Amino acid sequence: MSDPVVSLAVIGLGMASKPHLAALRQLQGGVRIAGLFTRNPERLADHAAATGWPTYDSVQEICDDDTVDGVIIITPPNARKALVEPLARAGKHILMEKPVERDLARAQELVTICDAAGVSLGMVLQHRFRAGSQALSDLVRSGRLGPIRAVRMALPWWRDQSYYDAPGRGSYEQDGGGVLLTQAIHVLDLMLSLTGPVREVQALCGTTAFHEMEAEDFATAGLVFDTGALGSVVATTAAYPGSRESLALDAANGSAVLTAGELVVHWRDGTRETVGELSSTGGGSDPMDFPCDWHRDLIADxxxxIRQNRPPRITGHEALAVHKLIAAIETSARQGRKIEVRS
Incomplete structure (x- = not known):
């Protein structure tokens, strides 16, 4: 007997919807696209014509549709609560683009809303679904890599000023922040999933002369993990023309460097192991220049x-960890001192 088809609606058809829609096309058969919705009627009509998928006239219509099992939300963070509250009350499971919300307190509120309604809240933090990321996770979990002693994370991306000229982008009111919450959150989340929590941070954040924007386009921080490991973070959208992000774990038995999906492990016995392959990441002038494979596997999970009545692999609760770290980096930079990460 084949698995039951899961019916999903999609809310939000802006730039970030591109990999989601491509992934959903690949998943048709096991996933049914119940319909699309956005407040922009022209954009809605264009996507309906391009995909052949149905549309909704309102969020309430999605709530009232008993055939809908779950909803993918691909809107700016400031639009989330007004969507999550009615959808959760209607019993719809939710998969939401990162971040959860604009700040930690609002993120915790959305997680609580879904918990109270008894619906799942999954997060789109797709870097965990790359082959290299999963291989690195296996190495860490199995103990083969040994205890992690140092961590190095770098995100040297580029965004032209035209990117930040879009209304609200890079603002605290709409996005909640800059490079940390919008771009680096993916690698920071992956890092925490491998290393465990950070205990202390000392940071510097600011906006370079390359951009006119409210929030930061450059952030750097020193980290002390709960395990005693030390770490560094550098994230920016001011590194022209943009290059691949990387996460390096220096451990007792070897050093593992994950660069845009390709994992290279240098073992202490002199051997080398490679898993995955280099790919486009959206680190340059085109923010959406990357394959949809990771989104496809995340949506499939x-x-x-929903079929198996279990939590999704990356839950809203899990995503709160990266929100706490980003909040600590921002607070440390603002206060100019080392601070403890909120437990």
Missing amino acids: FADS
Whole structure:
């Protein structure tokens, strides 16, 4: 007997929807696209014509549709609560683009809303679904790599000023922040999933002369992990023309460097191991220049979680960890001192 088809609606058809829609096309058969919705009627009509998928006239219509099992939300963070509250009350499971919300307090509120309604809240933090990321996770979990002693994370990306000229982009009111919450959150989340929590941070954040924007386009921080490991973070959208992000774990038995999906492990016995391959990451002038494979596997897991009545692989609760770290980096930079990460 084949698995039951999961019916998903999509809310939000802006730039970030591109990999989601491409992934959903690949998942048709196991996933049914119940319909699309955005407040922009022209954009809605264009996507309906391009995909052949149905549309909704309102969020309430999605709530009232008993055939809808879950909803993918791909809107700016400031639009989330007004969507999550009615959808959760209607019993719809939710898969939401990162971040959870604009700040930690609001993020915790959305997680609580979904918990109270008894619905799943999954997060789109797709870097965990890359082959190299999963291989690195296996190495860490199995103990083969040994205890991690140092961590190095770098995100040298580029965004032209035209990117930040879009209304609200890089603002605290709409996005909640800059490079940390919008771009680096992916690698920071992956890092925490491998290393465990950070205990202390000392940071510097600011906006370079390359950009006119409210929030930061450059952030750097020193980290002390709960395990005693030390770490560094550098994230920017001012590194022209942009290059691949990387996460390096220096451990007792070897050093593992994950660069844009390709994992290279240098073992202490002199051997080398490679898993995955280099790929486009959206680090240059085109923010959406990357394949949809990771989104496809993440959405497939969300659909499976509905079928199997289990939490999705990356939950809203889990995502609170990276929100706490980003909040600590921002606070440390603002206060100019080392601070403890909120437990």
